Amino acid sequence: xxxxxxxxxxxxxxxxxxxxxxxxxxxxxxxxxxxxxxxxxxxxxxxxxxxxxxxxxxxxxxxxxxxxxxxxxxxxxxxxxxxxxxxxxxxxxxxxxxxxxxxxxxxxxxxxxxxxxxxxxxxxxxxxxxxxxxxxxxxxxxxxxxxxxxxxxxx
Amino acid sequence: xxxxxxxxxxxxxxxxxxxxxxxxxxxxxxxxxxxxxxxxxxxxxxxxxxxxxxxxxxxxxxxxxxxxxxxxxxxxxxxxxxxxxxxxxxxxxxxxxxxxxxxxxxxxxxxxxxxxxxxxxxxxxxxxxxxxxxxxxxxxxxxxxxxxxxxxxxxxxxxxxxxxxxxxxxxxxxxxxxxxxxxxxxxxxxxxxxxxxxxxxxxxxxxxxxxxxxxxxxxxxxxxxxxxxxxxxxxxxxxxxxxxxx
Numbered sequence: 548x549x550x551x552x553x554x555x556x557x558x559x560x561x562x563x564x565x566x567x568x569x570x571x572x573x574x575x576x577x578x579x580x581x582x583x584x585x586x587x588x589x590x591x592x593x594x595x596x597x598x599x600x601x602x603x604x605x606x607x608x609x610x611x612x613x614x615x616x617x618x619x620x621x622x623x624x625x626x627x628x629x630x631x632x633x634x635x636x637x638x639x640x641x642x643x644x645x646x647x648x649x650x651x652x653x654x655x656x657x658x659x660x661x662x663x664x665x666x667x668x669x670x671x672x673x674x675x676x677x678x679x680x681x682x683x684x685x686x687x688x689x690x691x692x693x694x695x696x697x698x699x700x701x702x
Numbered sequence: 703x704x705x706x707x708x709x710x711x712x713x714x715x716x717x718x719x720x721x722x723x724x725x726x727x728x729x730x731x732x733x734x735x736x737x738x739x740x741x742x743x744x745x746x747x748x749x750x751x752x753x754x755x756x757x758x759x760x761x762x763x764x765x766x767x768x769x770x771x772x773x774x775x776x777x778x779x780x781x782x783x784x785x786x787x788x789x790x791x792x793x794x795x796x797x798x799x800x801x802x803x804x805x806x807x808x809x810x811x812x813x814x815x816x817x818x819x820x821x822x823x824x825x826x827x828x829x830x831x832x833x834x835x836x837x838x839x840x841x842x843x844x845x846x847x848x849x850x851x852x853x854x855x856x857x858x859x860x861x862x863x864x865x866x867x868x869x870x871x872x873x874x875x876x877x878x879x880x881x882x883x884x885x886x887x888x889x890x891x892x893x894x895x896x897x898x899x900x901x902x903x904x905x906x907x908x909x910x911x912x913x914x915x916x917x918x919x920x921x922x923x924x925x926x927x928x929x930x931x932x933x934x935x936x937x938x939x940x941x942x943x944x945x946x947x948x
Contacts, residue, residue: 576717576801576802576808577720577723577801578801579797579801585865591914592861592909592911595909595911659908659910659927663924663927663928663930664931665924665928667839670838670839
């Protein structure tokens with residue numbers, strides 16, 4: 548991958564990967580270098596990069612959950628220590644960003660699922676909403692349950 | 703009466719004298735019924751006969767006239783001039799392919815990839831002679847993916863094709879899926895060996911742009927994800943039943 552601003556390379560046809568032997572009538576080709584910033588300035592590409600990046604937020608959320616479980620396992624003082632750490636402003640900001648990315652990750656994941664699942668019933672393809680819909684409902688139900696547990700224990 | 707005109711900015715490249723492509727402006731009549739291809743033909747006939755571009759059928763069947771129009775892969779014959787309100791309209795060769803001259807790109811690499819996925823009916827026993835009956839439902843299973851005209855707009859839209867030139871790419875993978883889904887075909891296993899490879903289906907990161915730009919609604923992105931699901935199920939079955947019949 549070439550970086551942006553670099554002089555475009557002109558390659559003899561024979562150097563280009565998989566080039567056939569005959570090059571008599573076009574002595575050389577122009578292969579445009581791909582810029583590192585190819586994804587900028589095009590919304591679908593930016594959205595894709597954000598979606599890919601959201602997996603870092605997923606990893607972060609998993610790590611936080613594991614630390615939380617370890618803290619619970621360690622007893623009351625250990626959990627209080629963990630909760631104290633989580634109250635630090637920079638962790639709150641980081642978690643807020645991670646939460647936004649997690650929402651993006653989940654929503655795009657559920658929306659893309661029907662693309663991968665071509666279920667056919669009675670000769671017709673099952674509409675996308677019937678595949679993504681139950682996943683969204685299950686997600687909402689589980690989130691609702693977690694929220695209910697939290698509210699119940701907090702009050 | 704003055705005819706309304708529109709300015710085109712066409713990418714020019716001559717391997718004999720240019721180090722890299724440059725843009726040349728042409729003013730062409732803006733007619734309601736004109737597509738990009740009509741404008742290019744006007745340039746070639748009236749303004750500059752040296753402009754080189756591919757085209758053939760003018761009706762979205764041959765897949766020859768794919769260009770980048772204002773940075774978007776489009777079929778020249780199916781893109782009306784009037785949909786562009788901001789001048790100039792930039793016409794460039796398809797992205798992610800080496801340029802031979804002006805708007806003409808080298809597609810041999812794609813043809814090699816296409817051959818790799820064995821896009822034909824494979825019969826294990828016998829030579830495939832005789833009738834192979836198929837119901838309308840069985841046809842519907844793959845019909846959408848069989849509409850590909852190899853225009854290569856999907857390769858121009860796919861960033862992976864640009865970053866990793868050995869990635870087999872959307873059209874070829876969709877076509878492999880088309881044959882796998884065909885009730886008359888028995889080559890799924892043969893193709894799986896080639897396609898469940900990092901350069902095959904797993905190279906795809908599901909950007910989804912191939913599906914968006916496809917003029918024939920082939921949905922290559924969907925086909926590749928379905929193929930990934932099939933490959934994962936296949937792998938799981940092998941894992942769970944290593945000696946059993948699959």
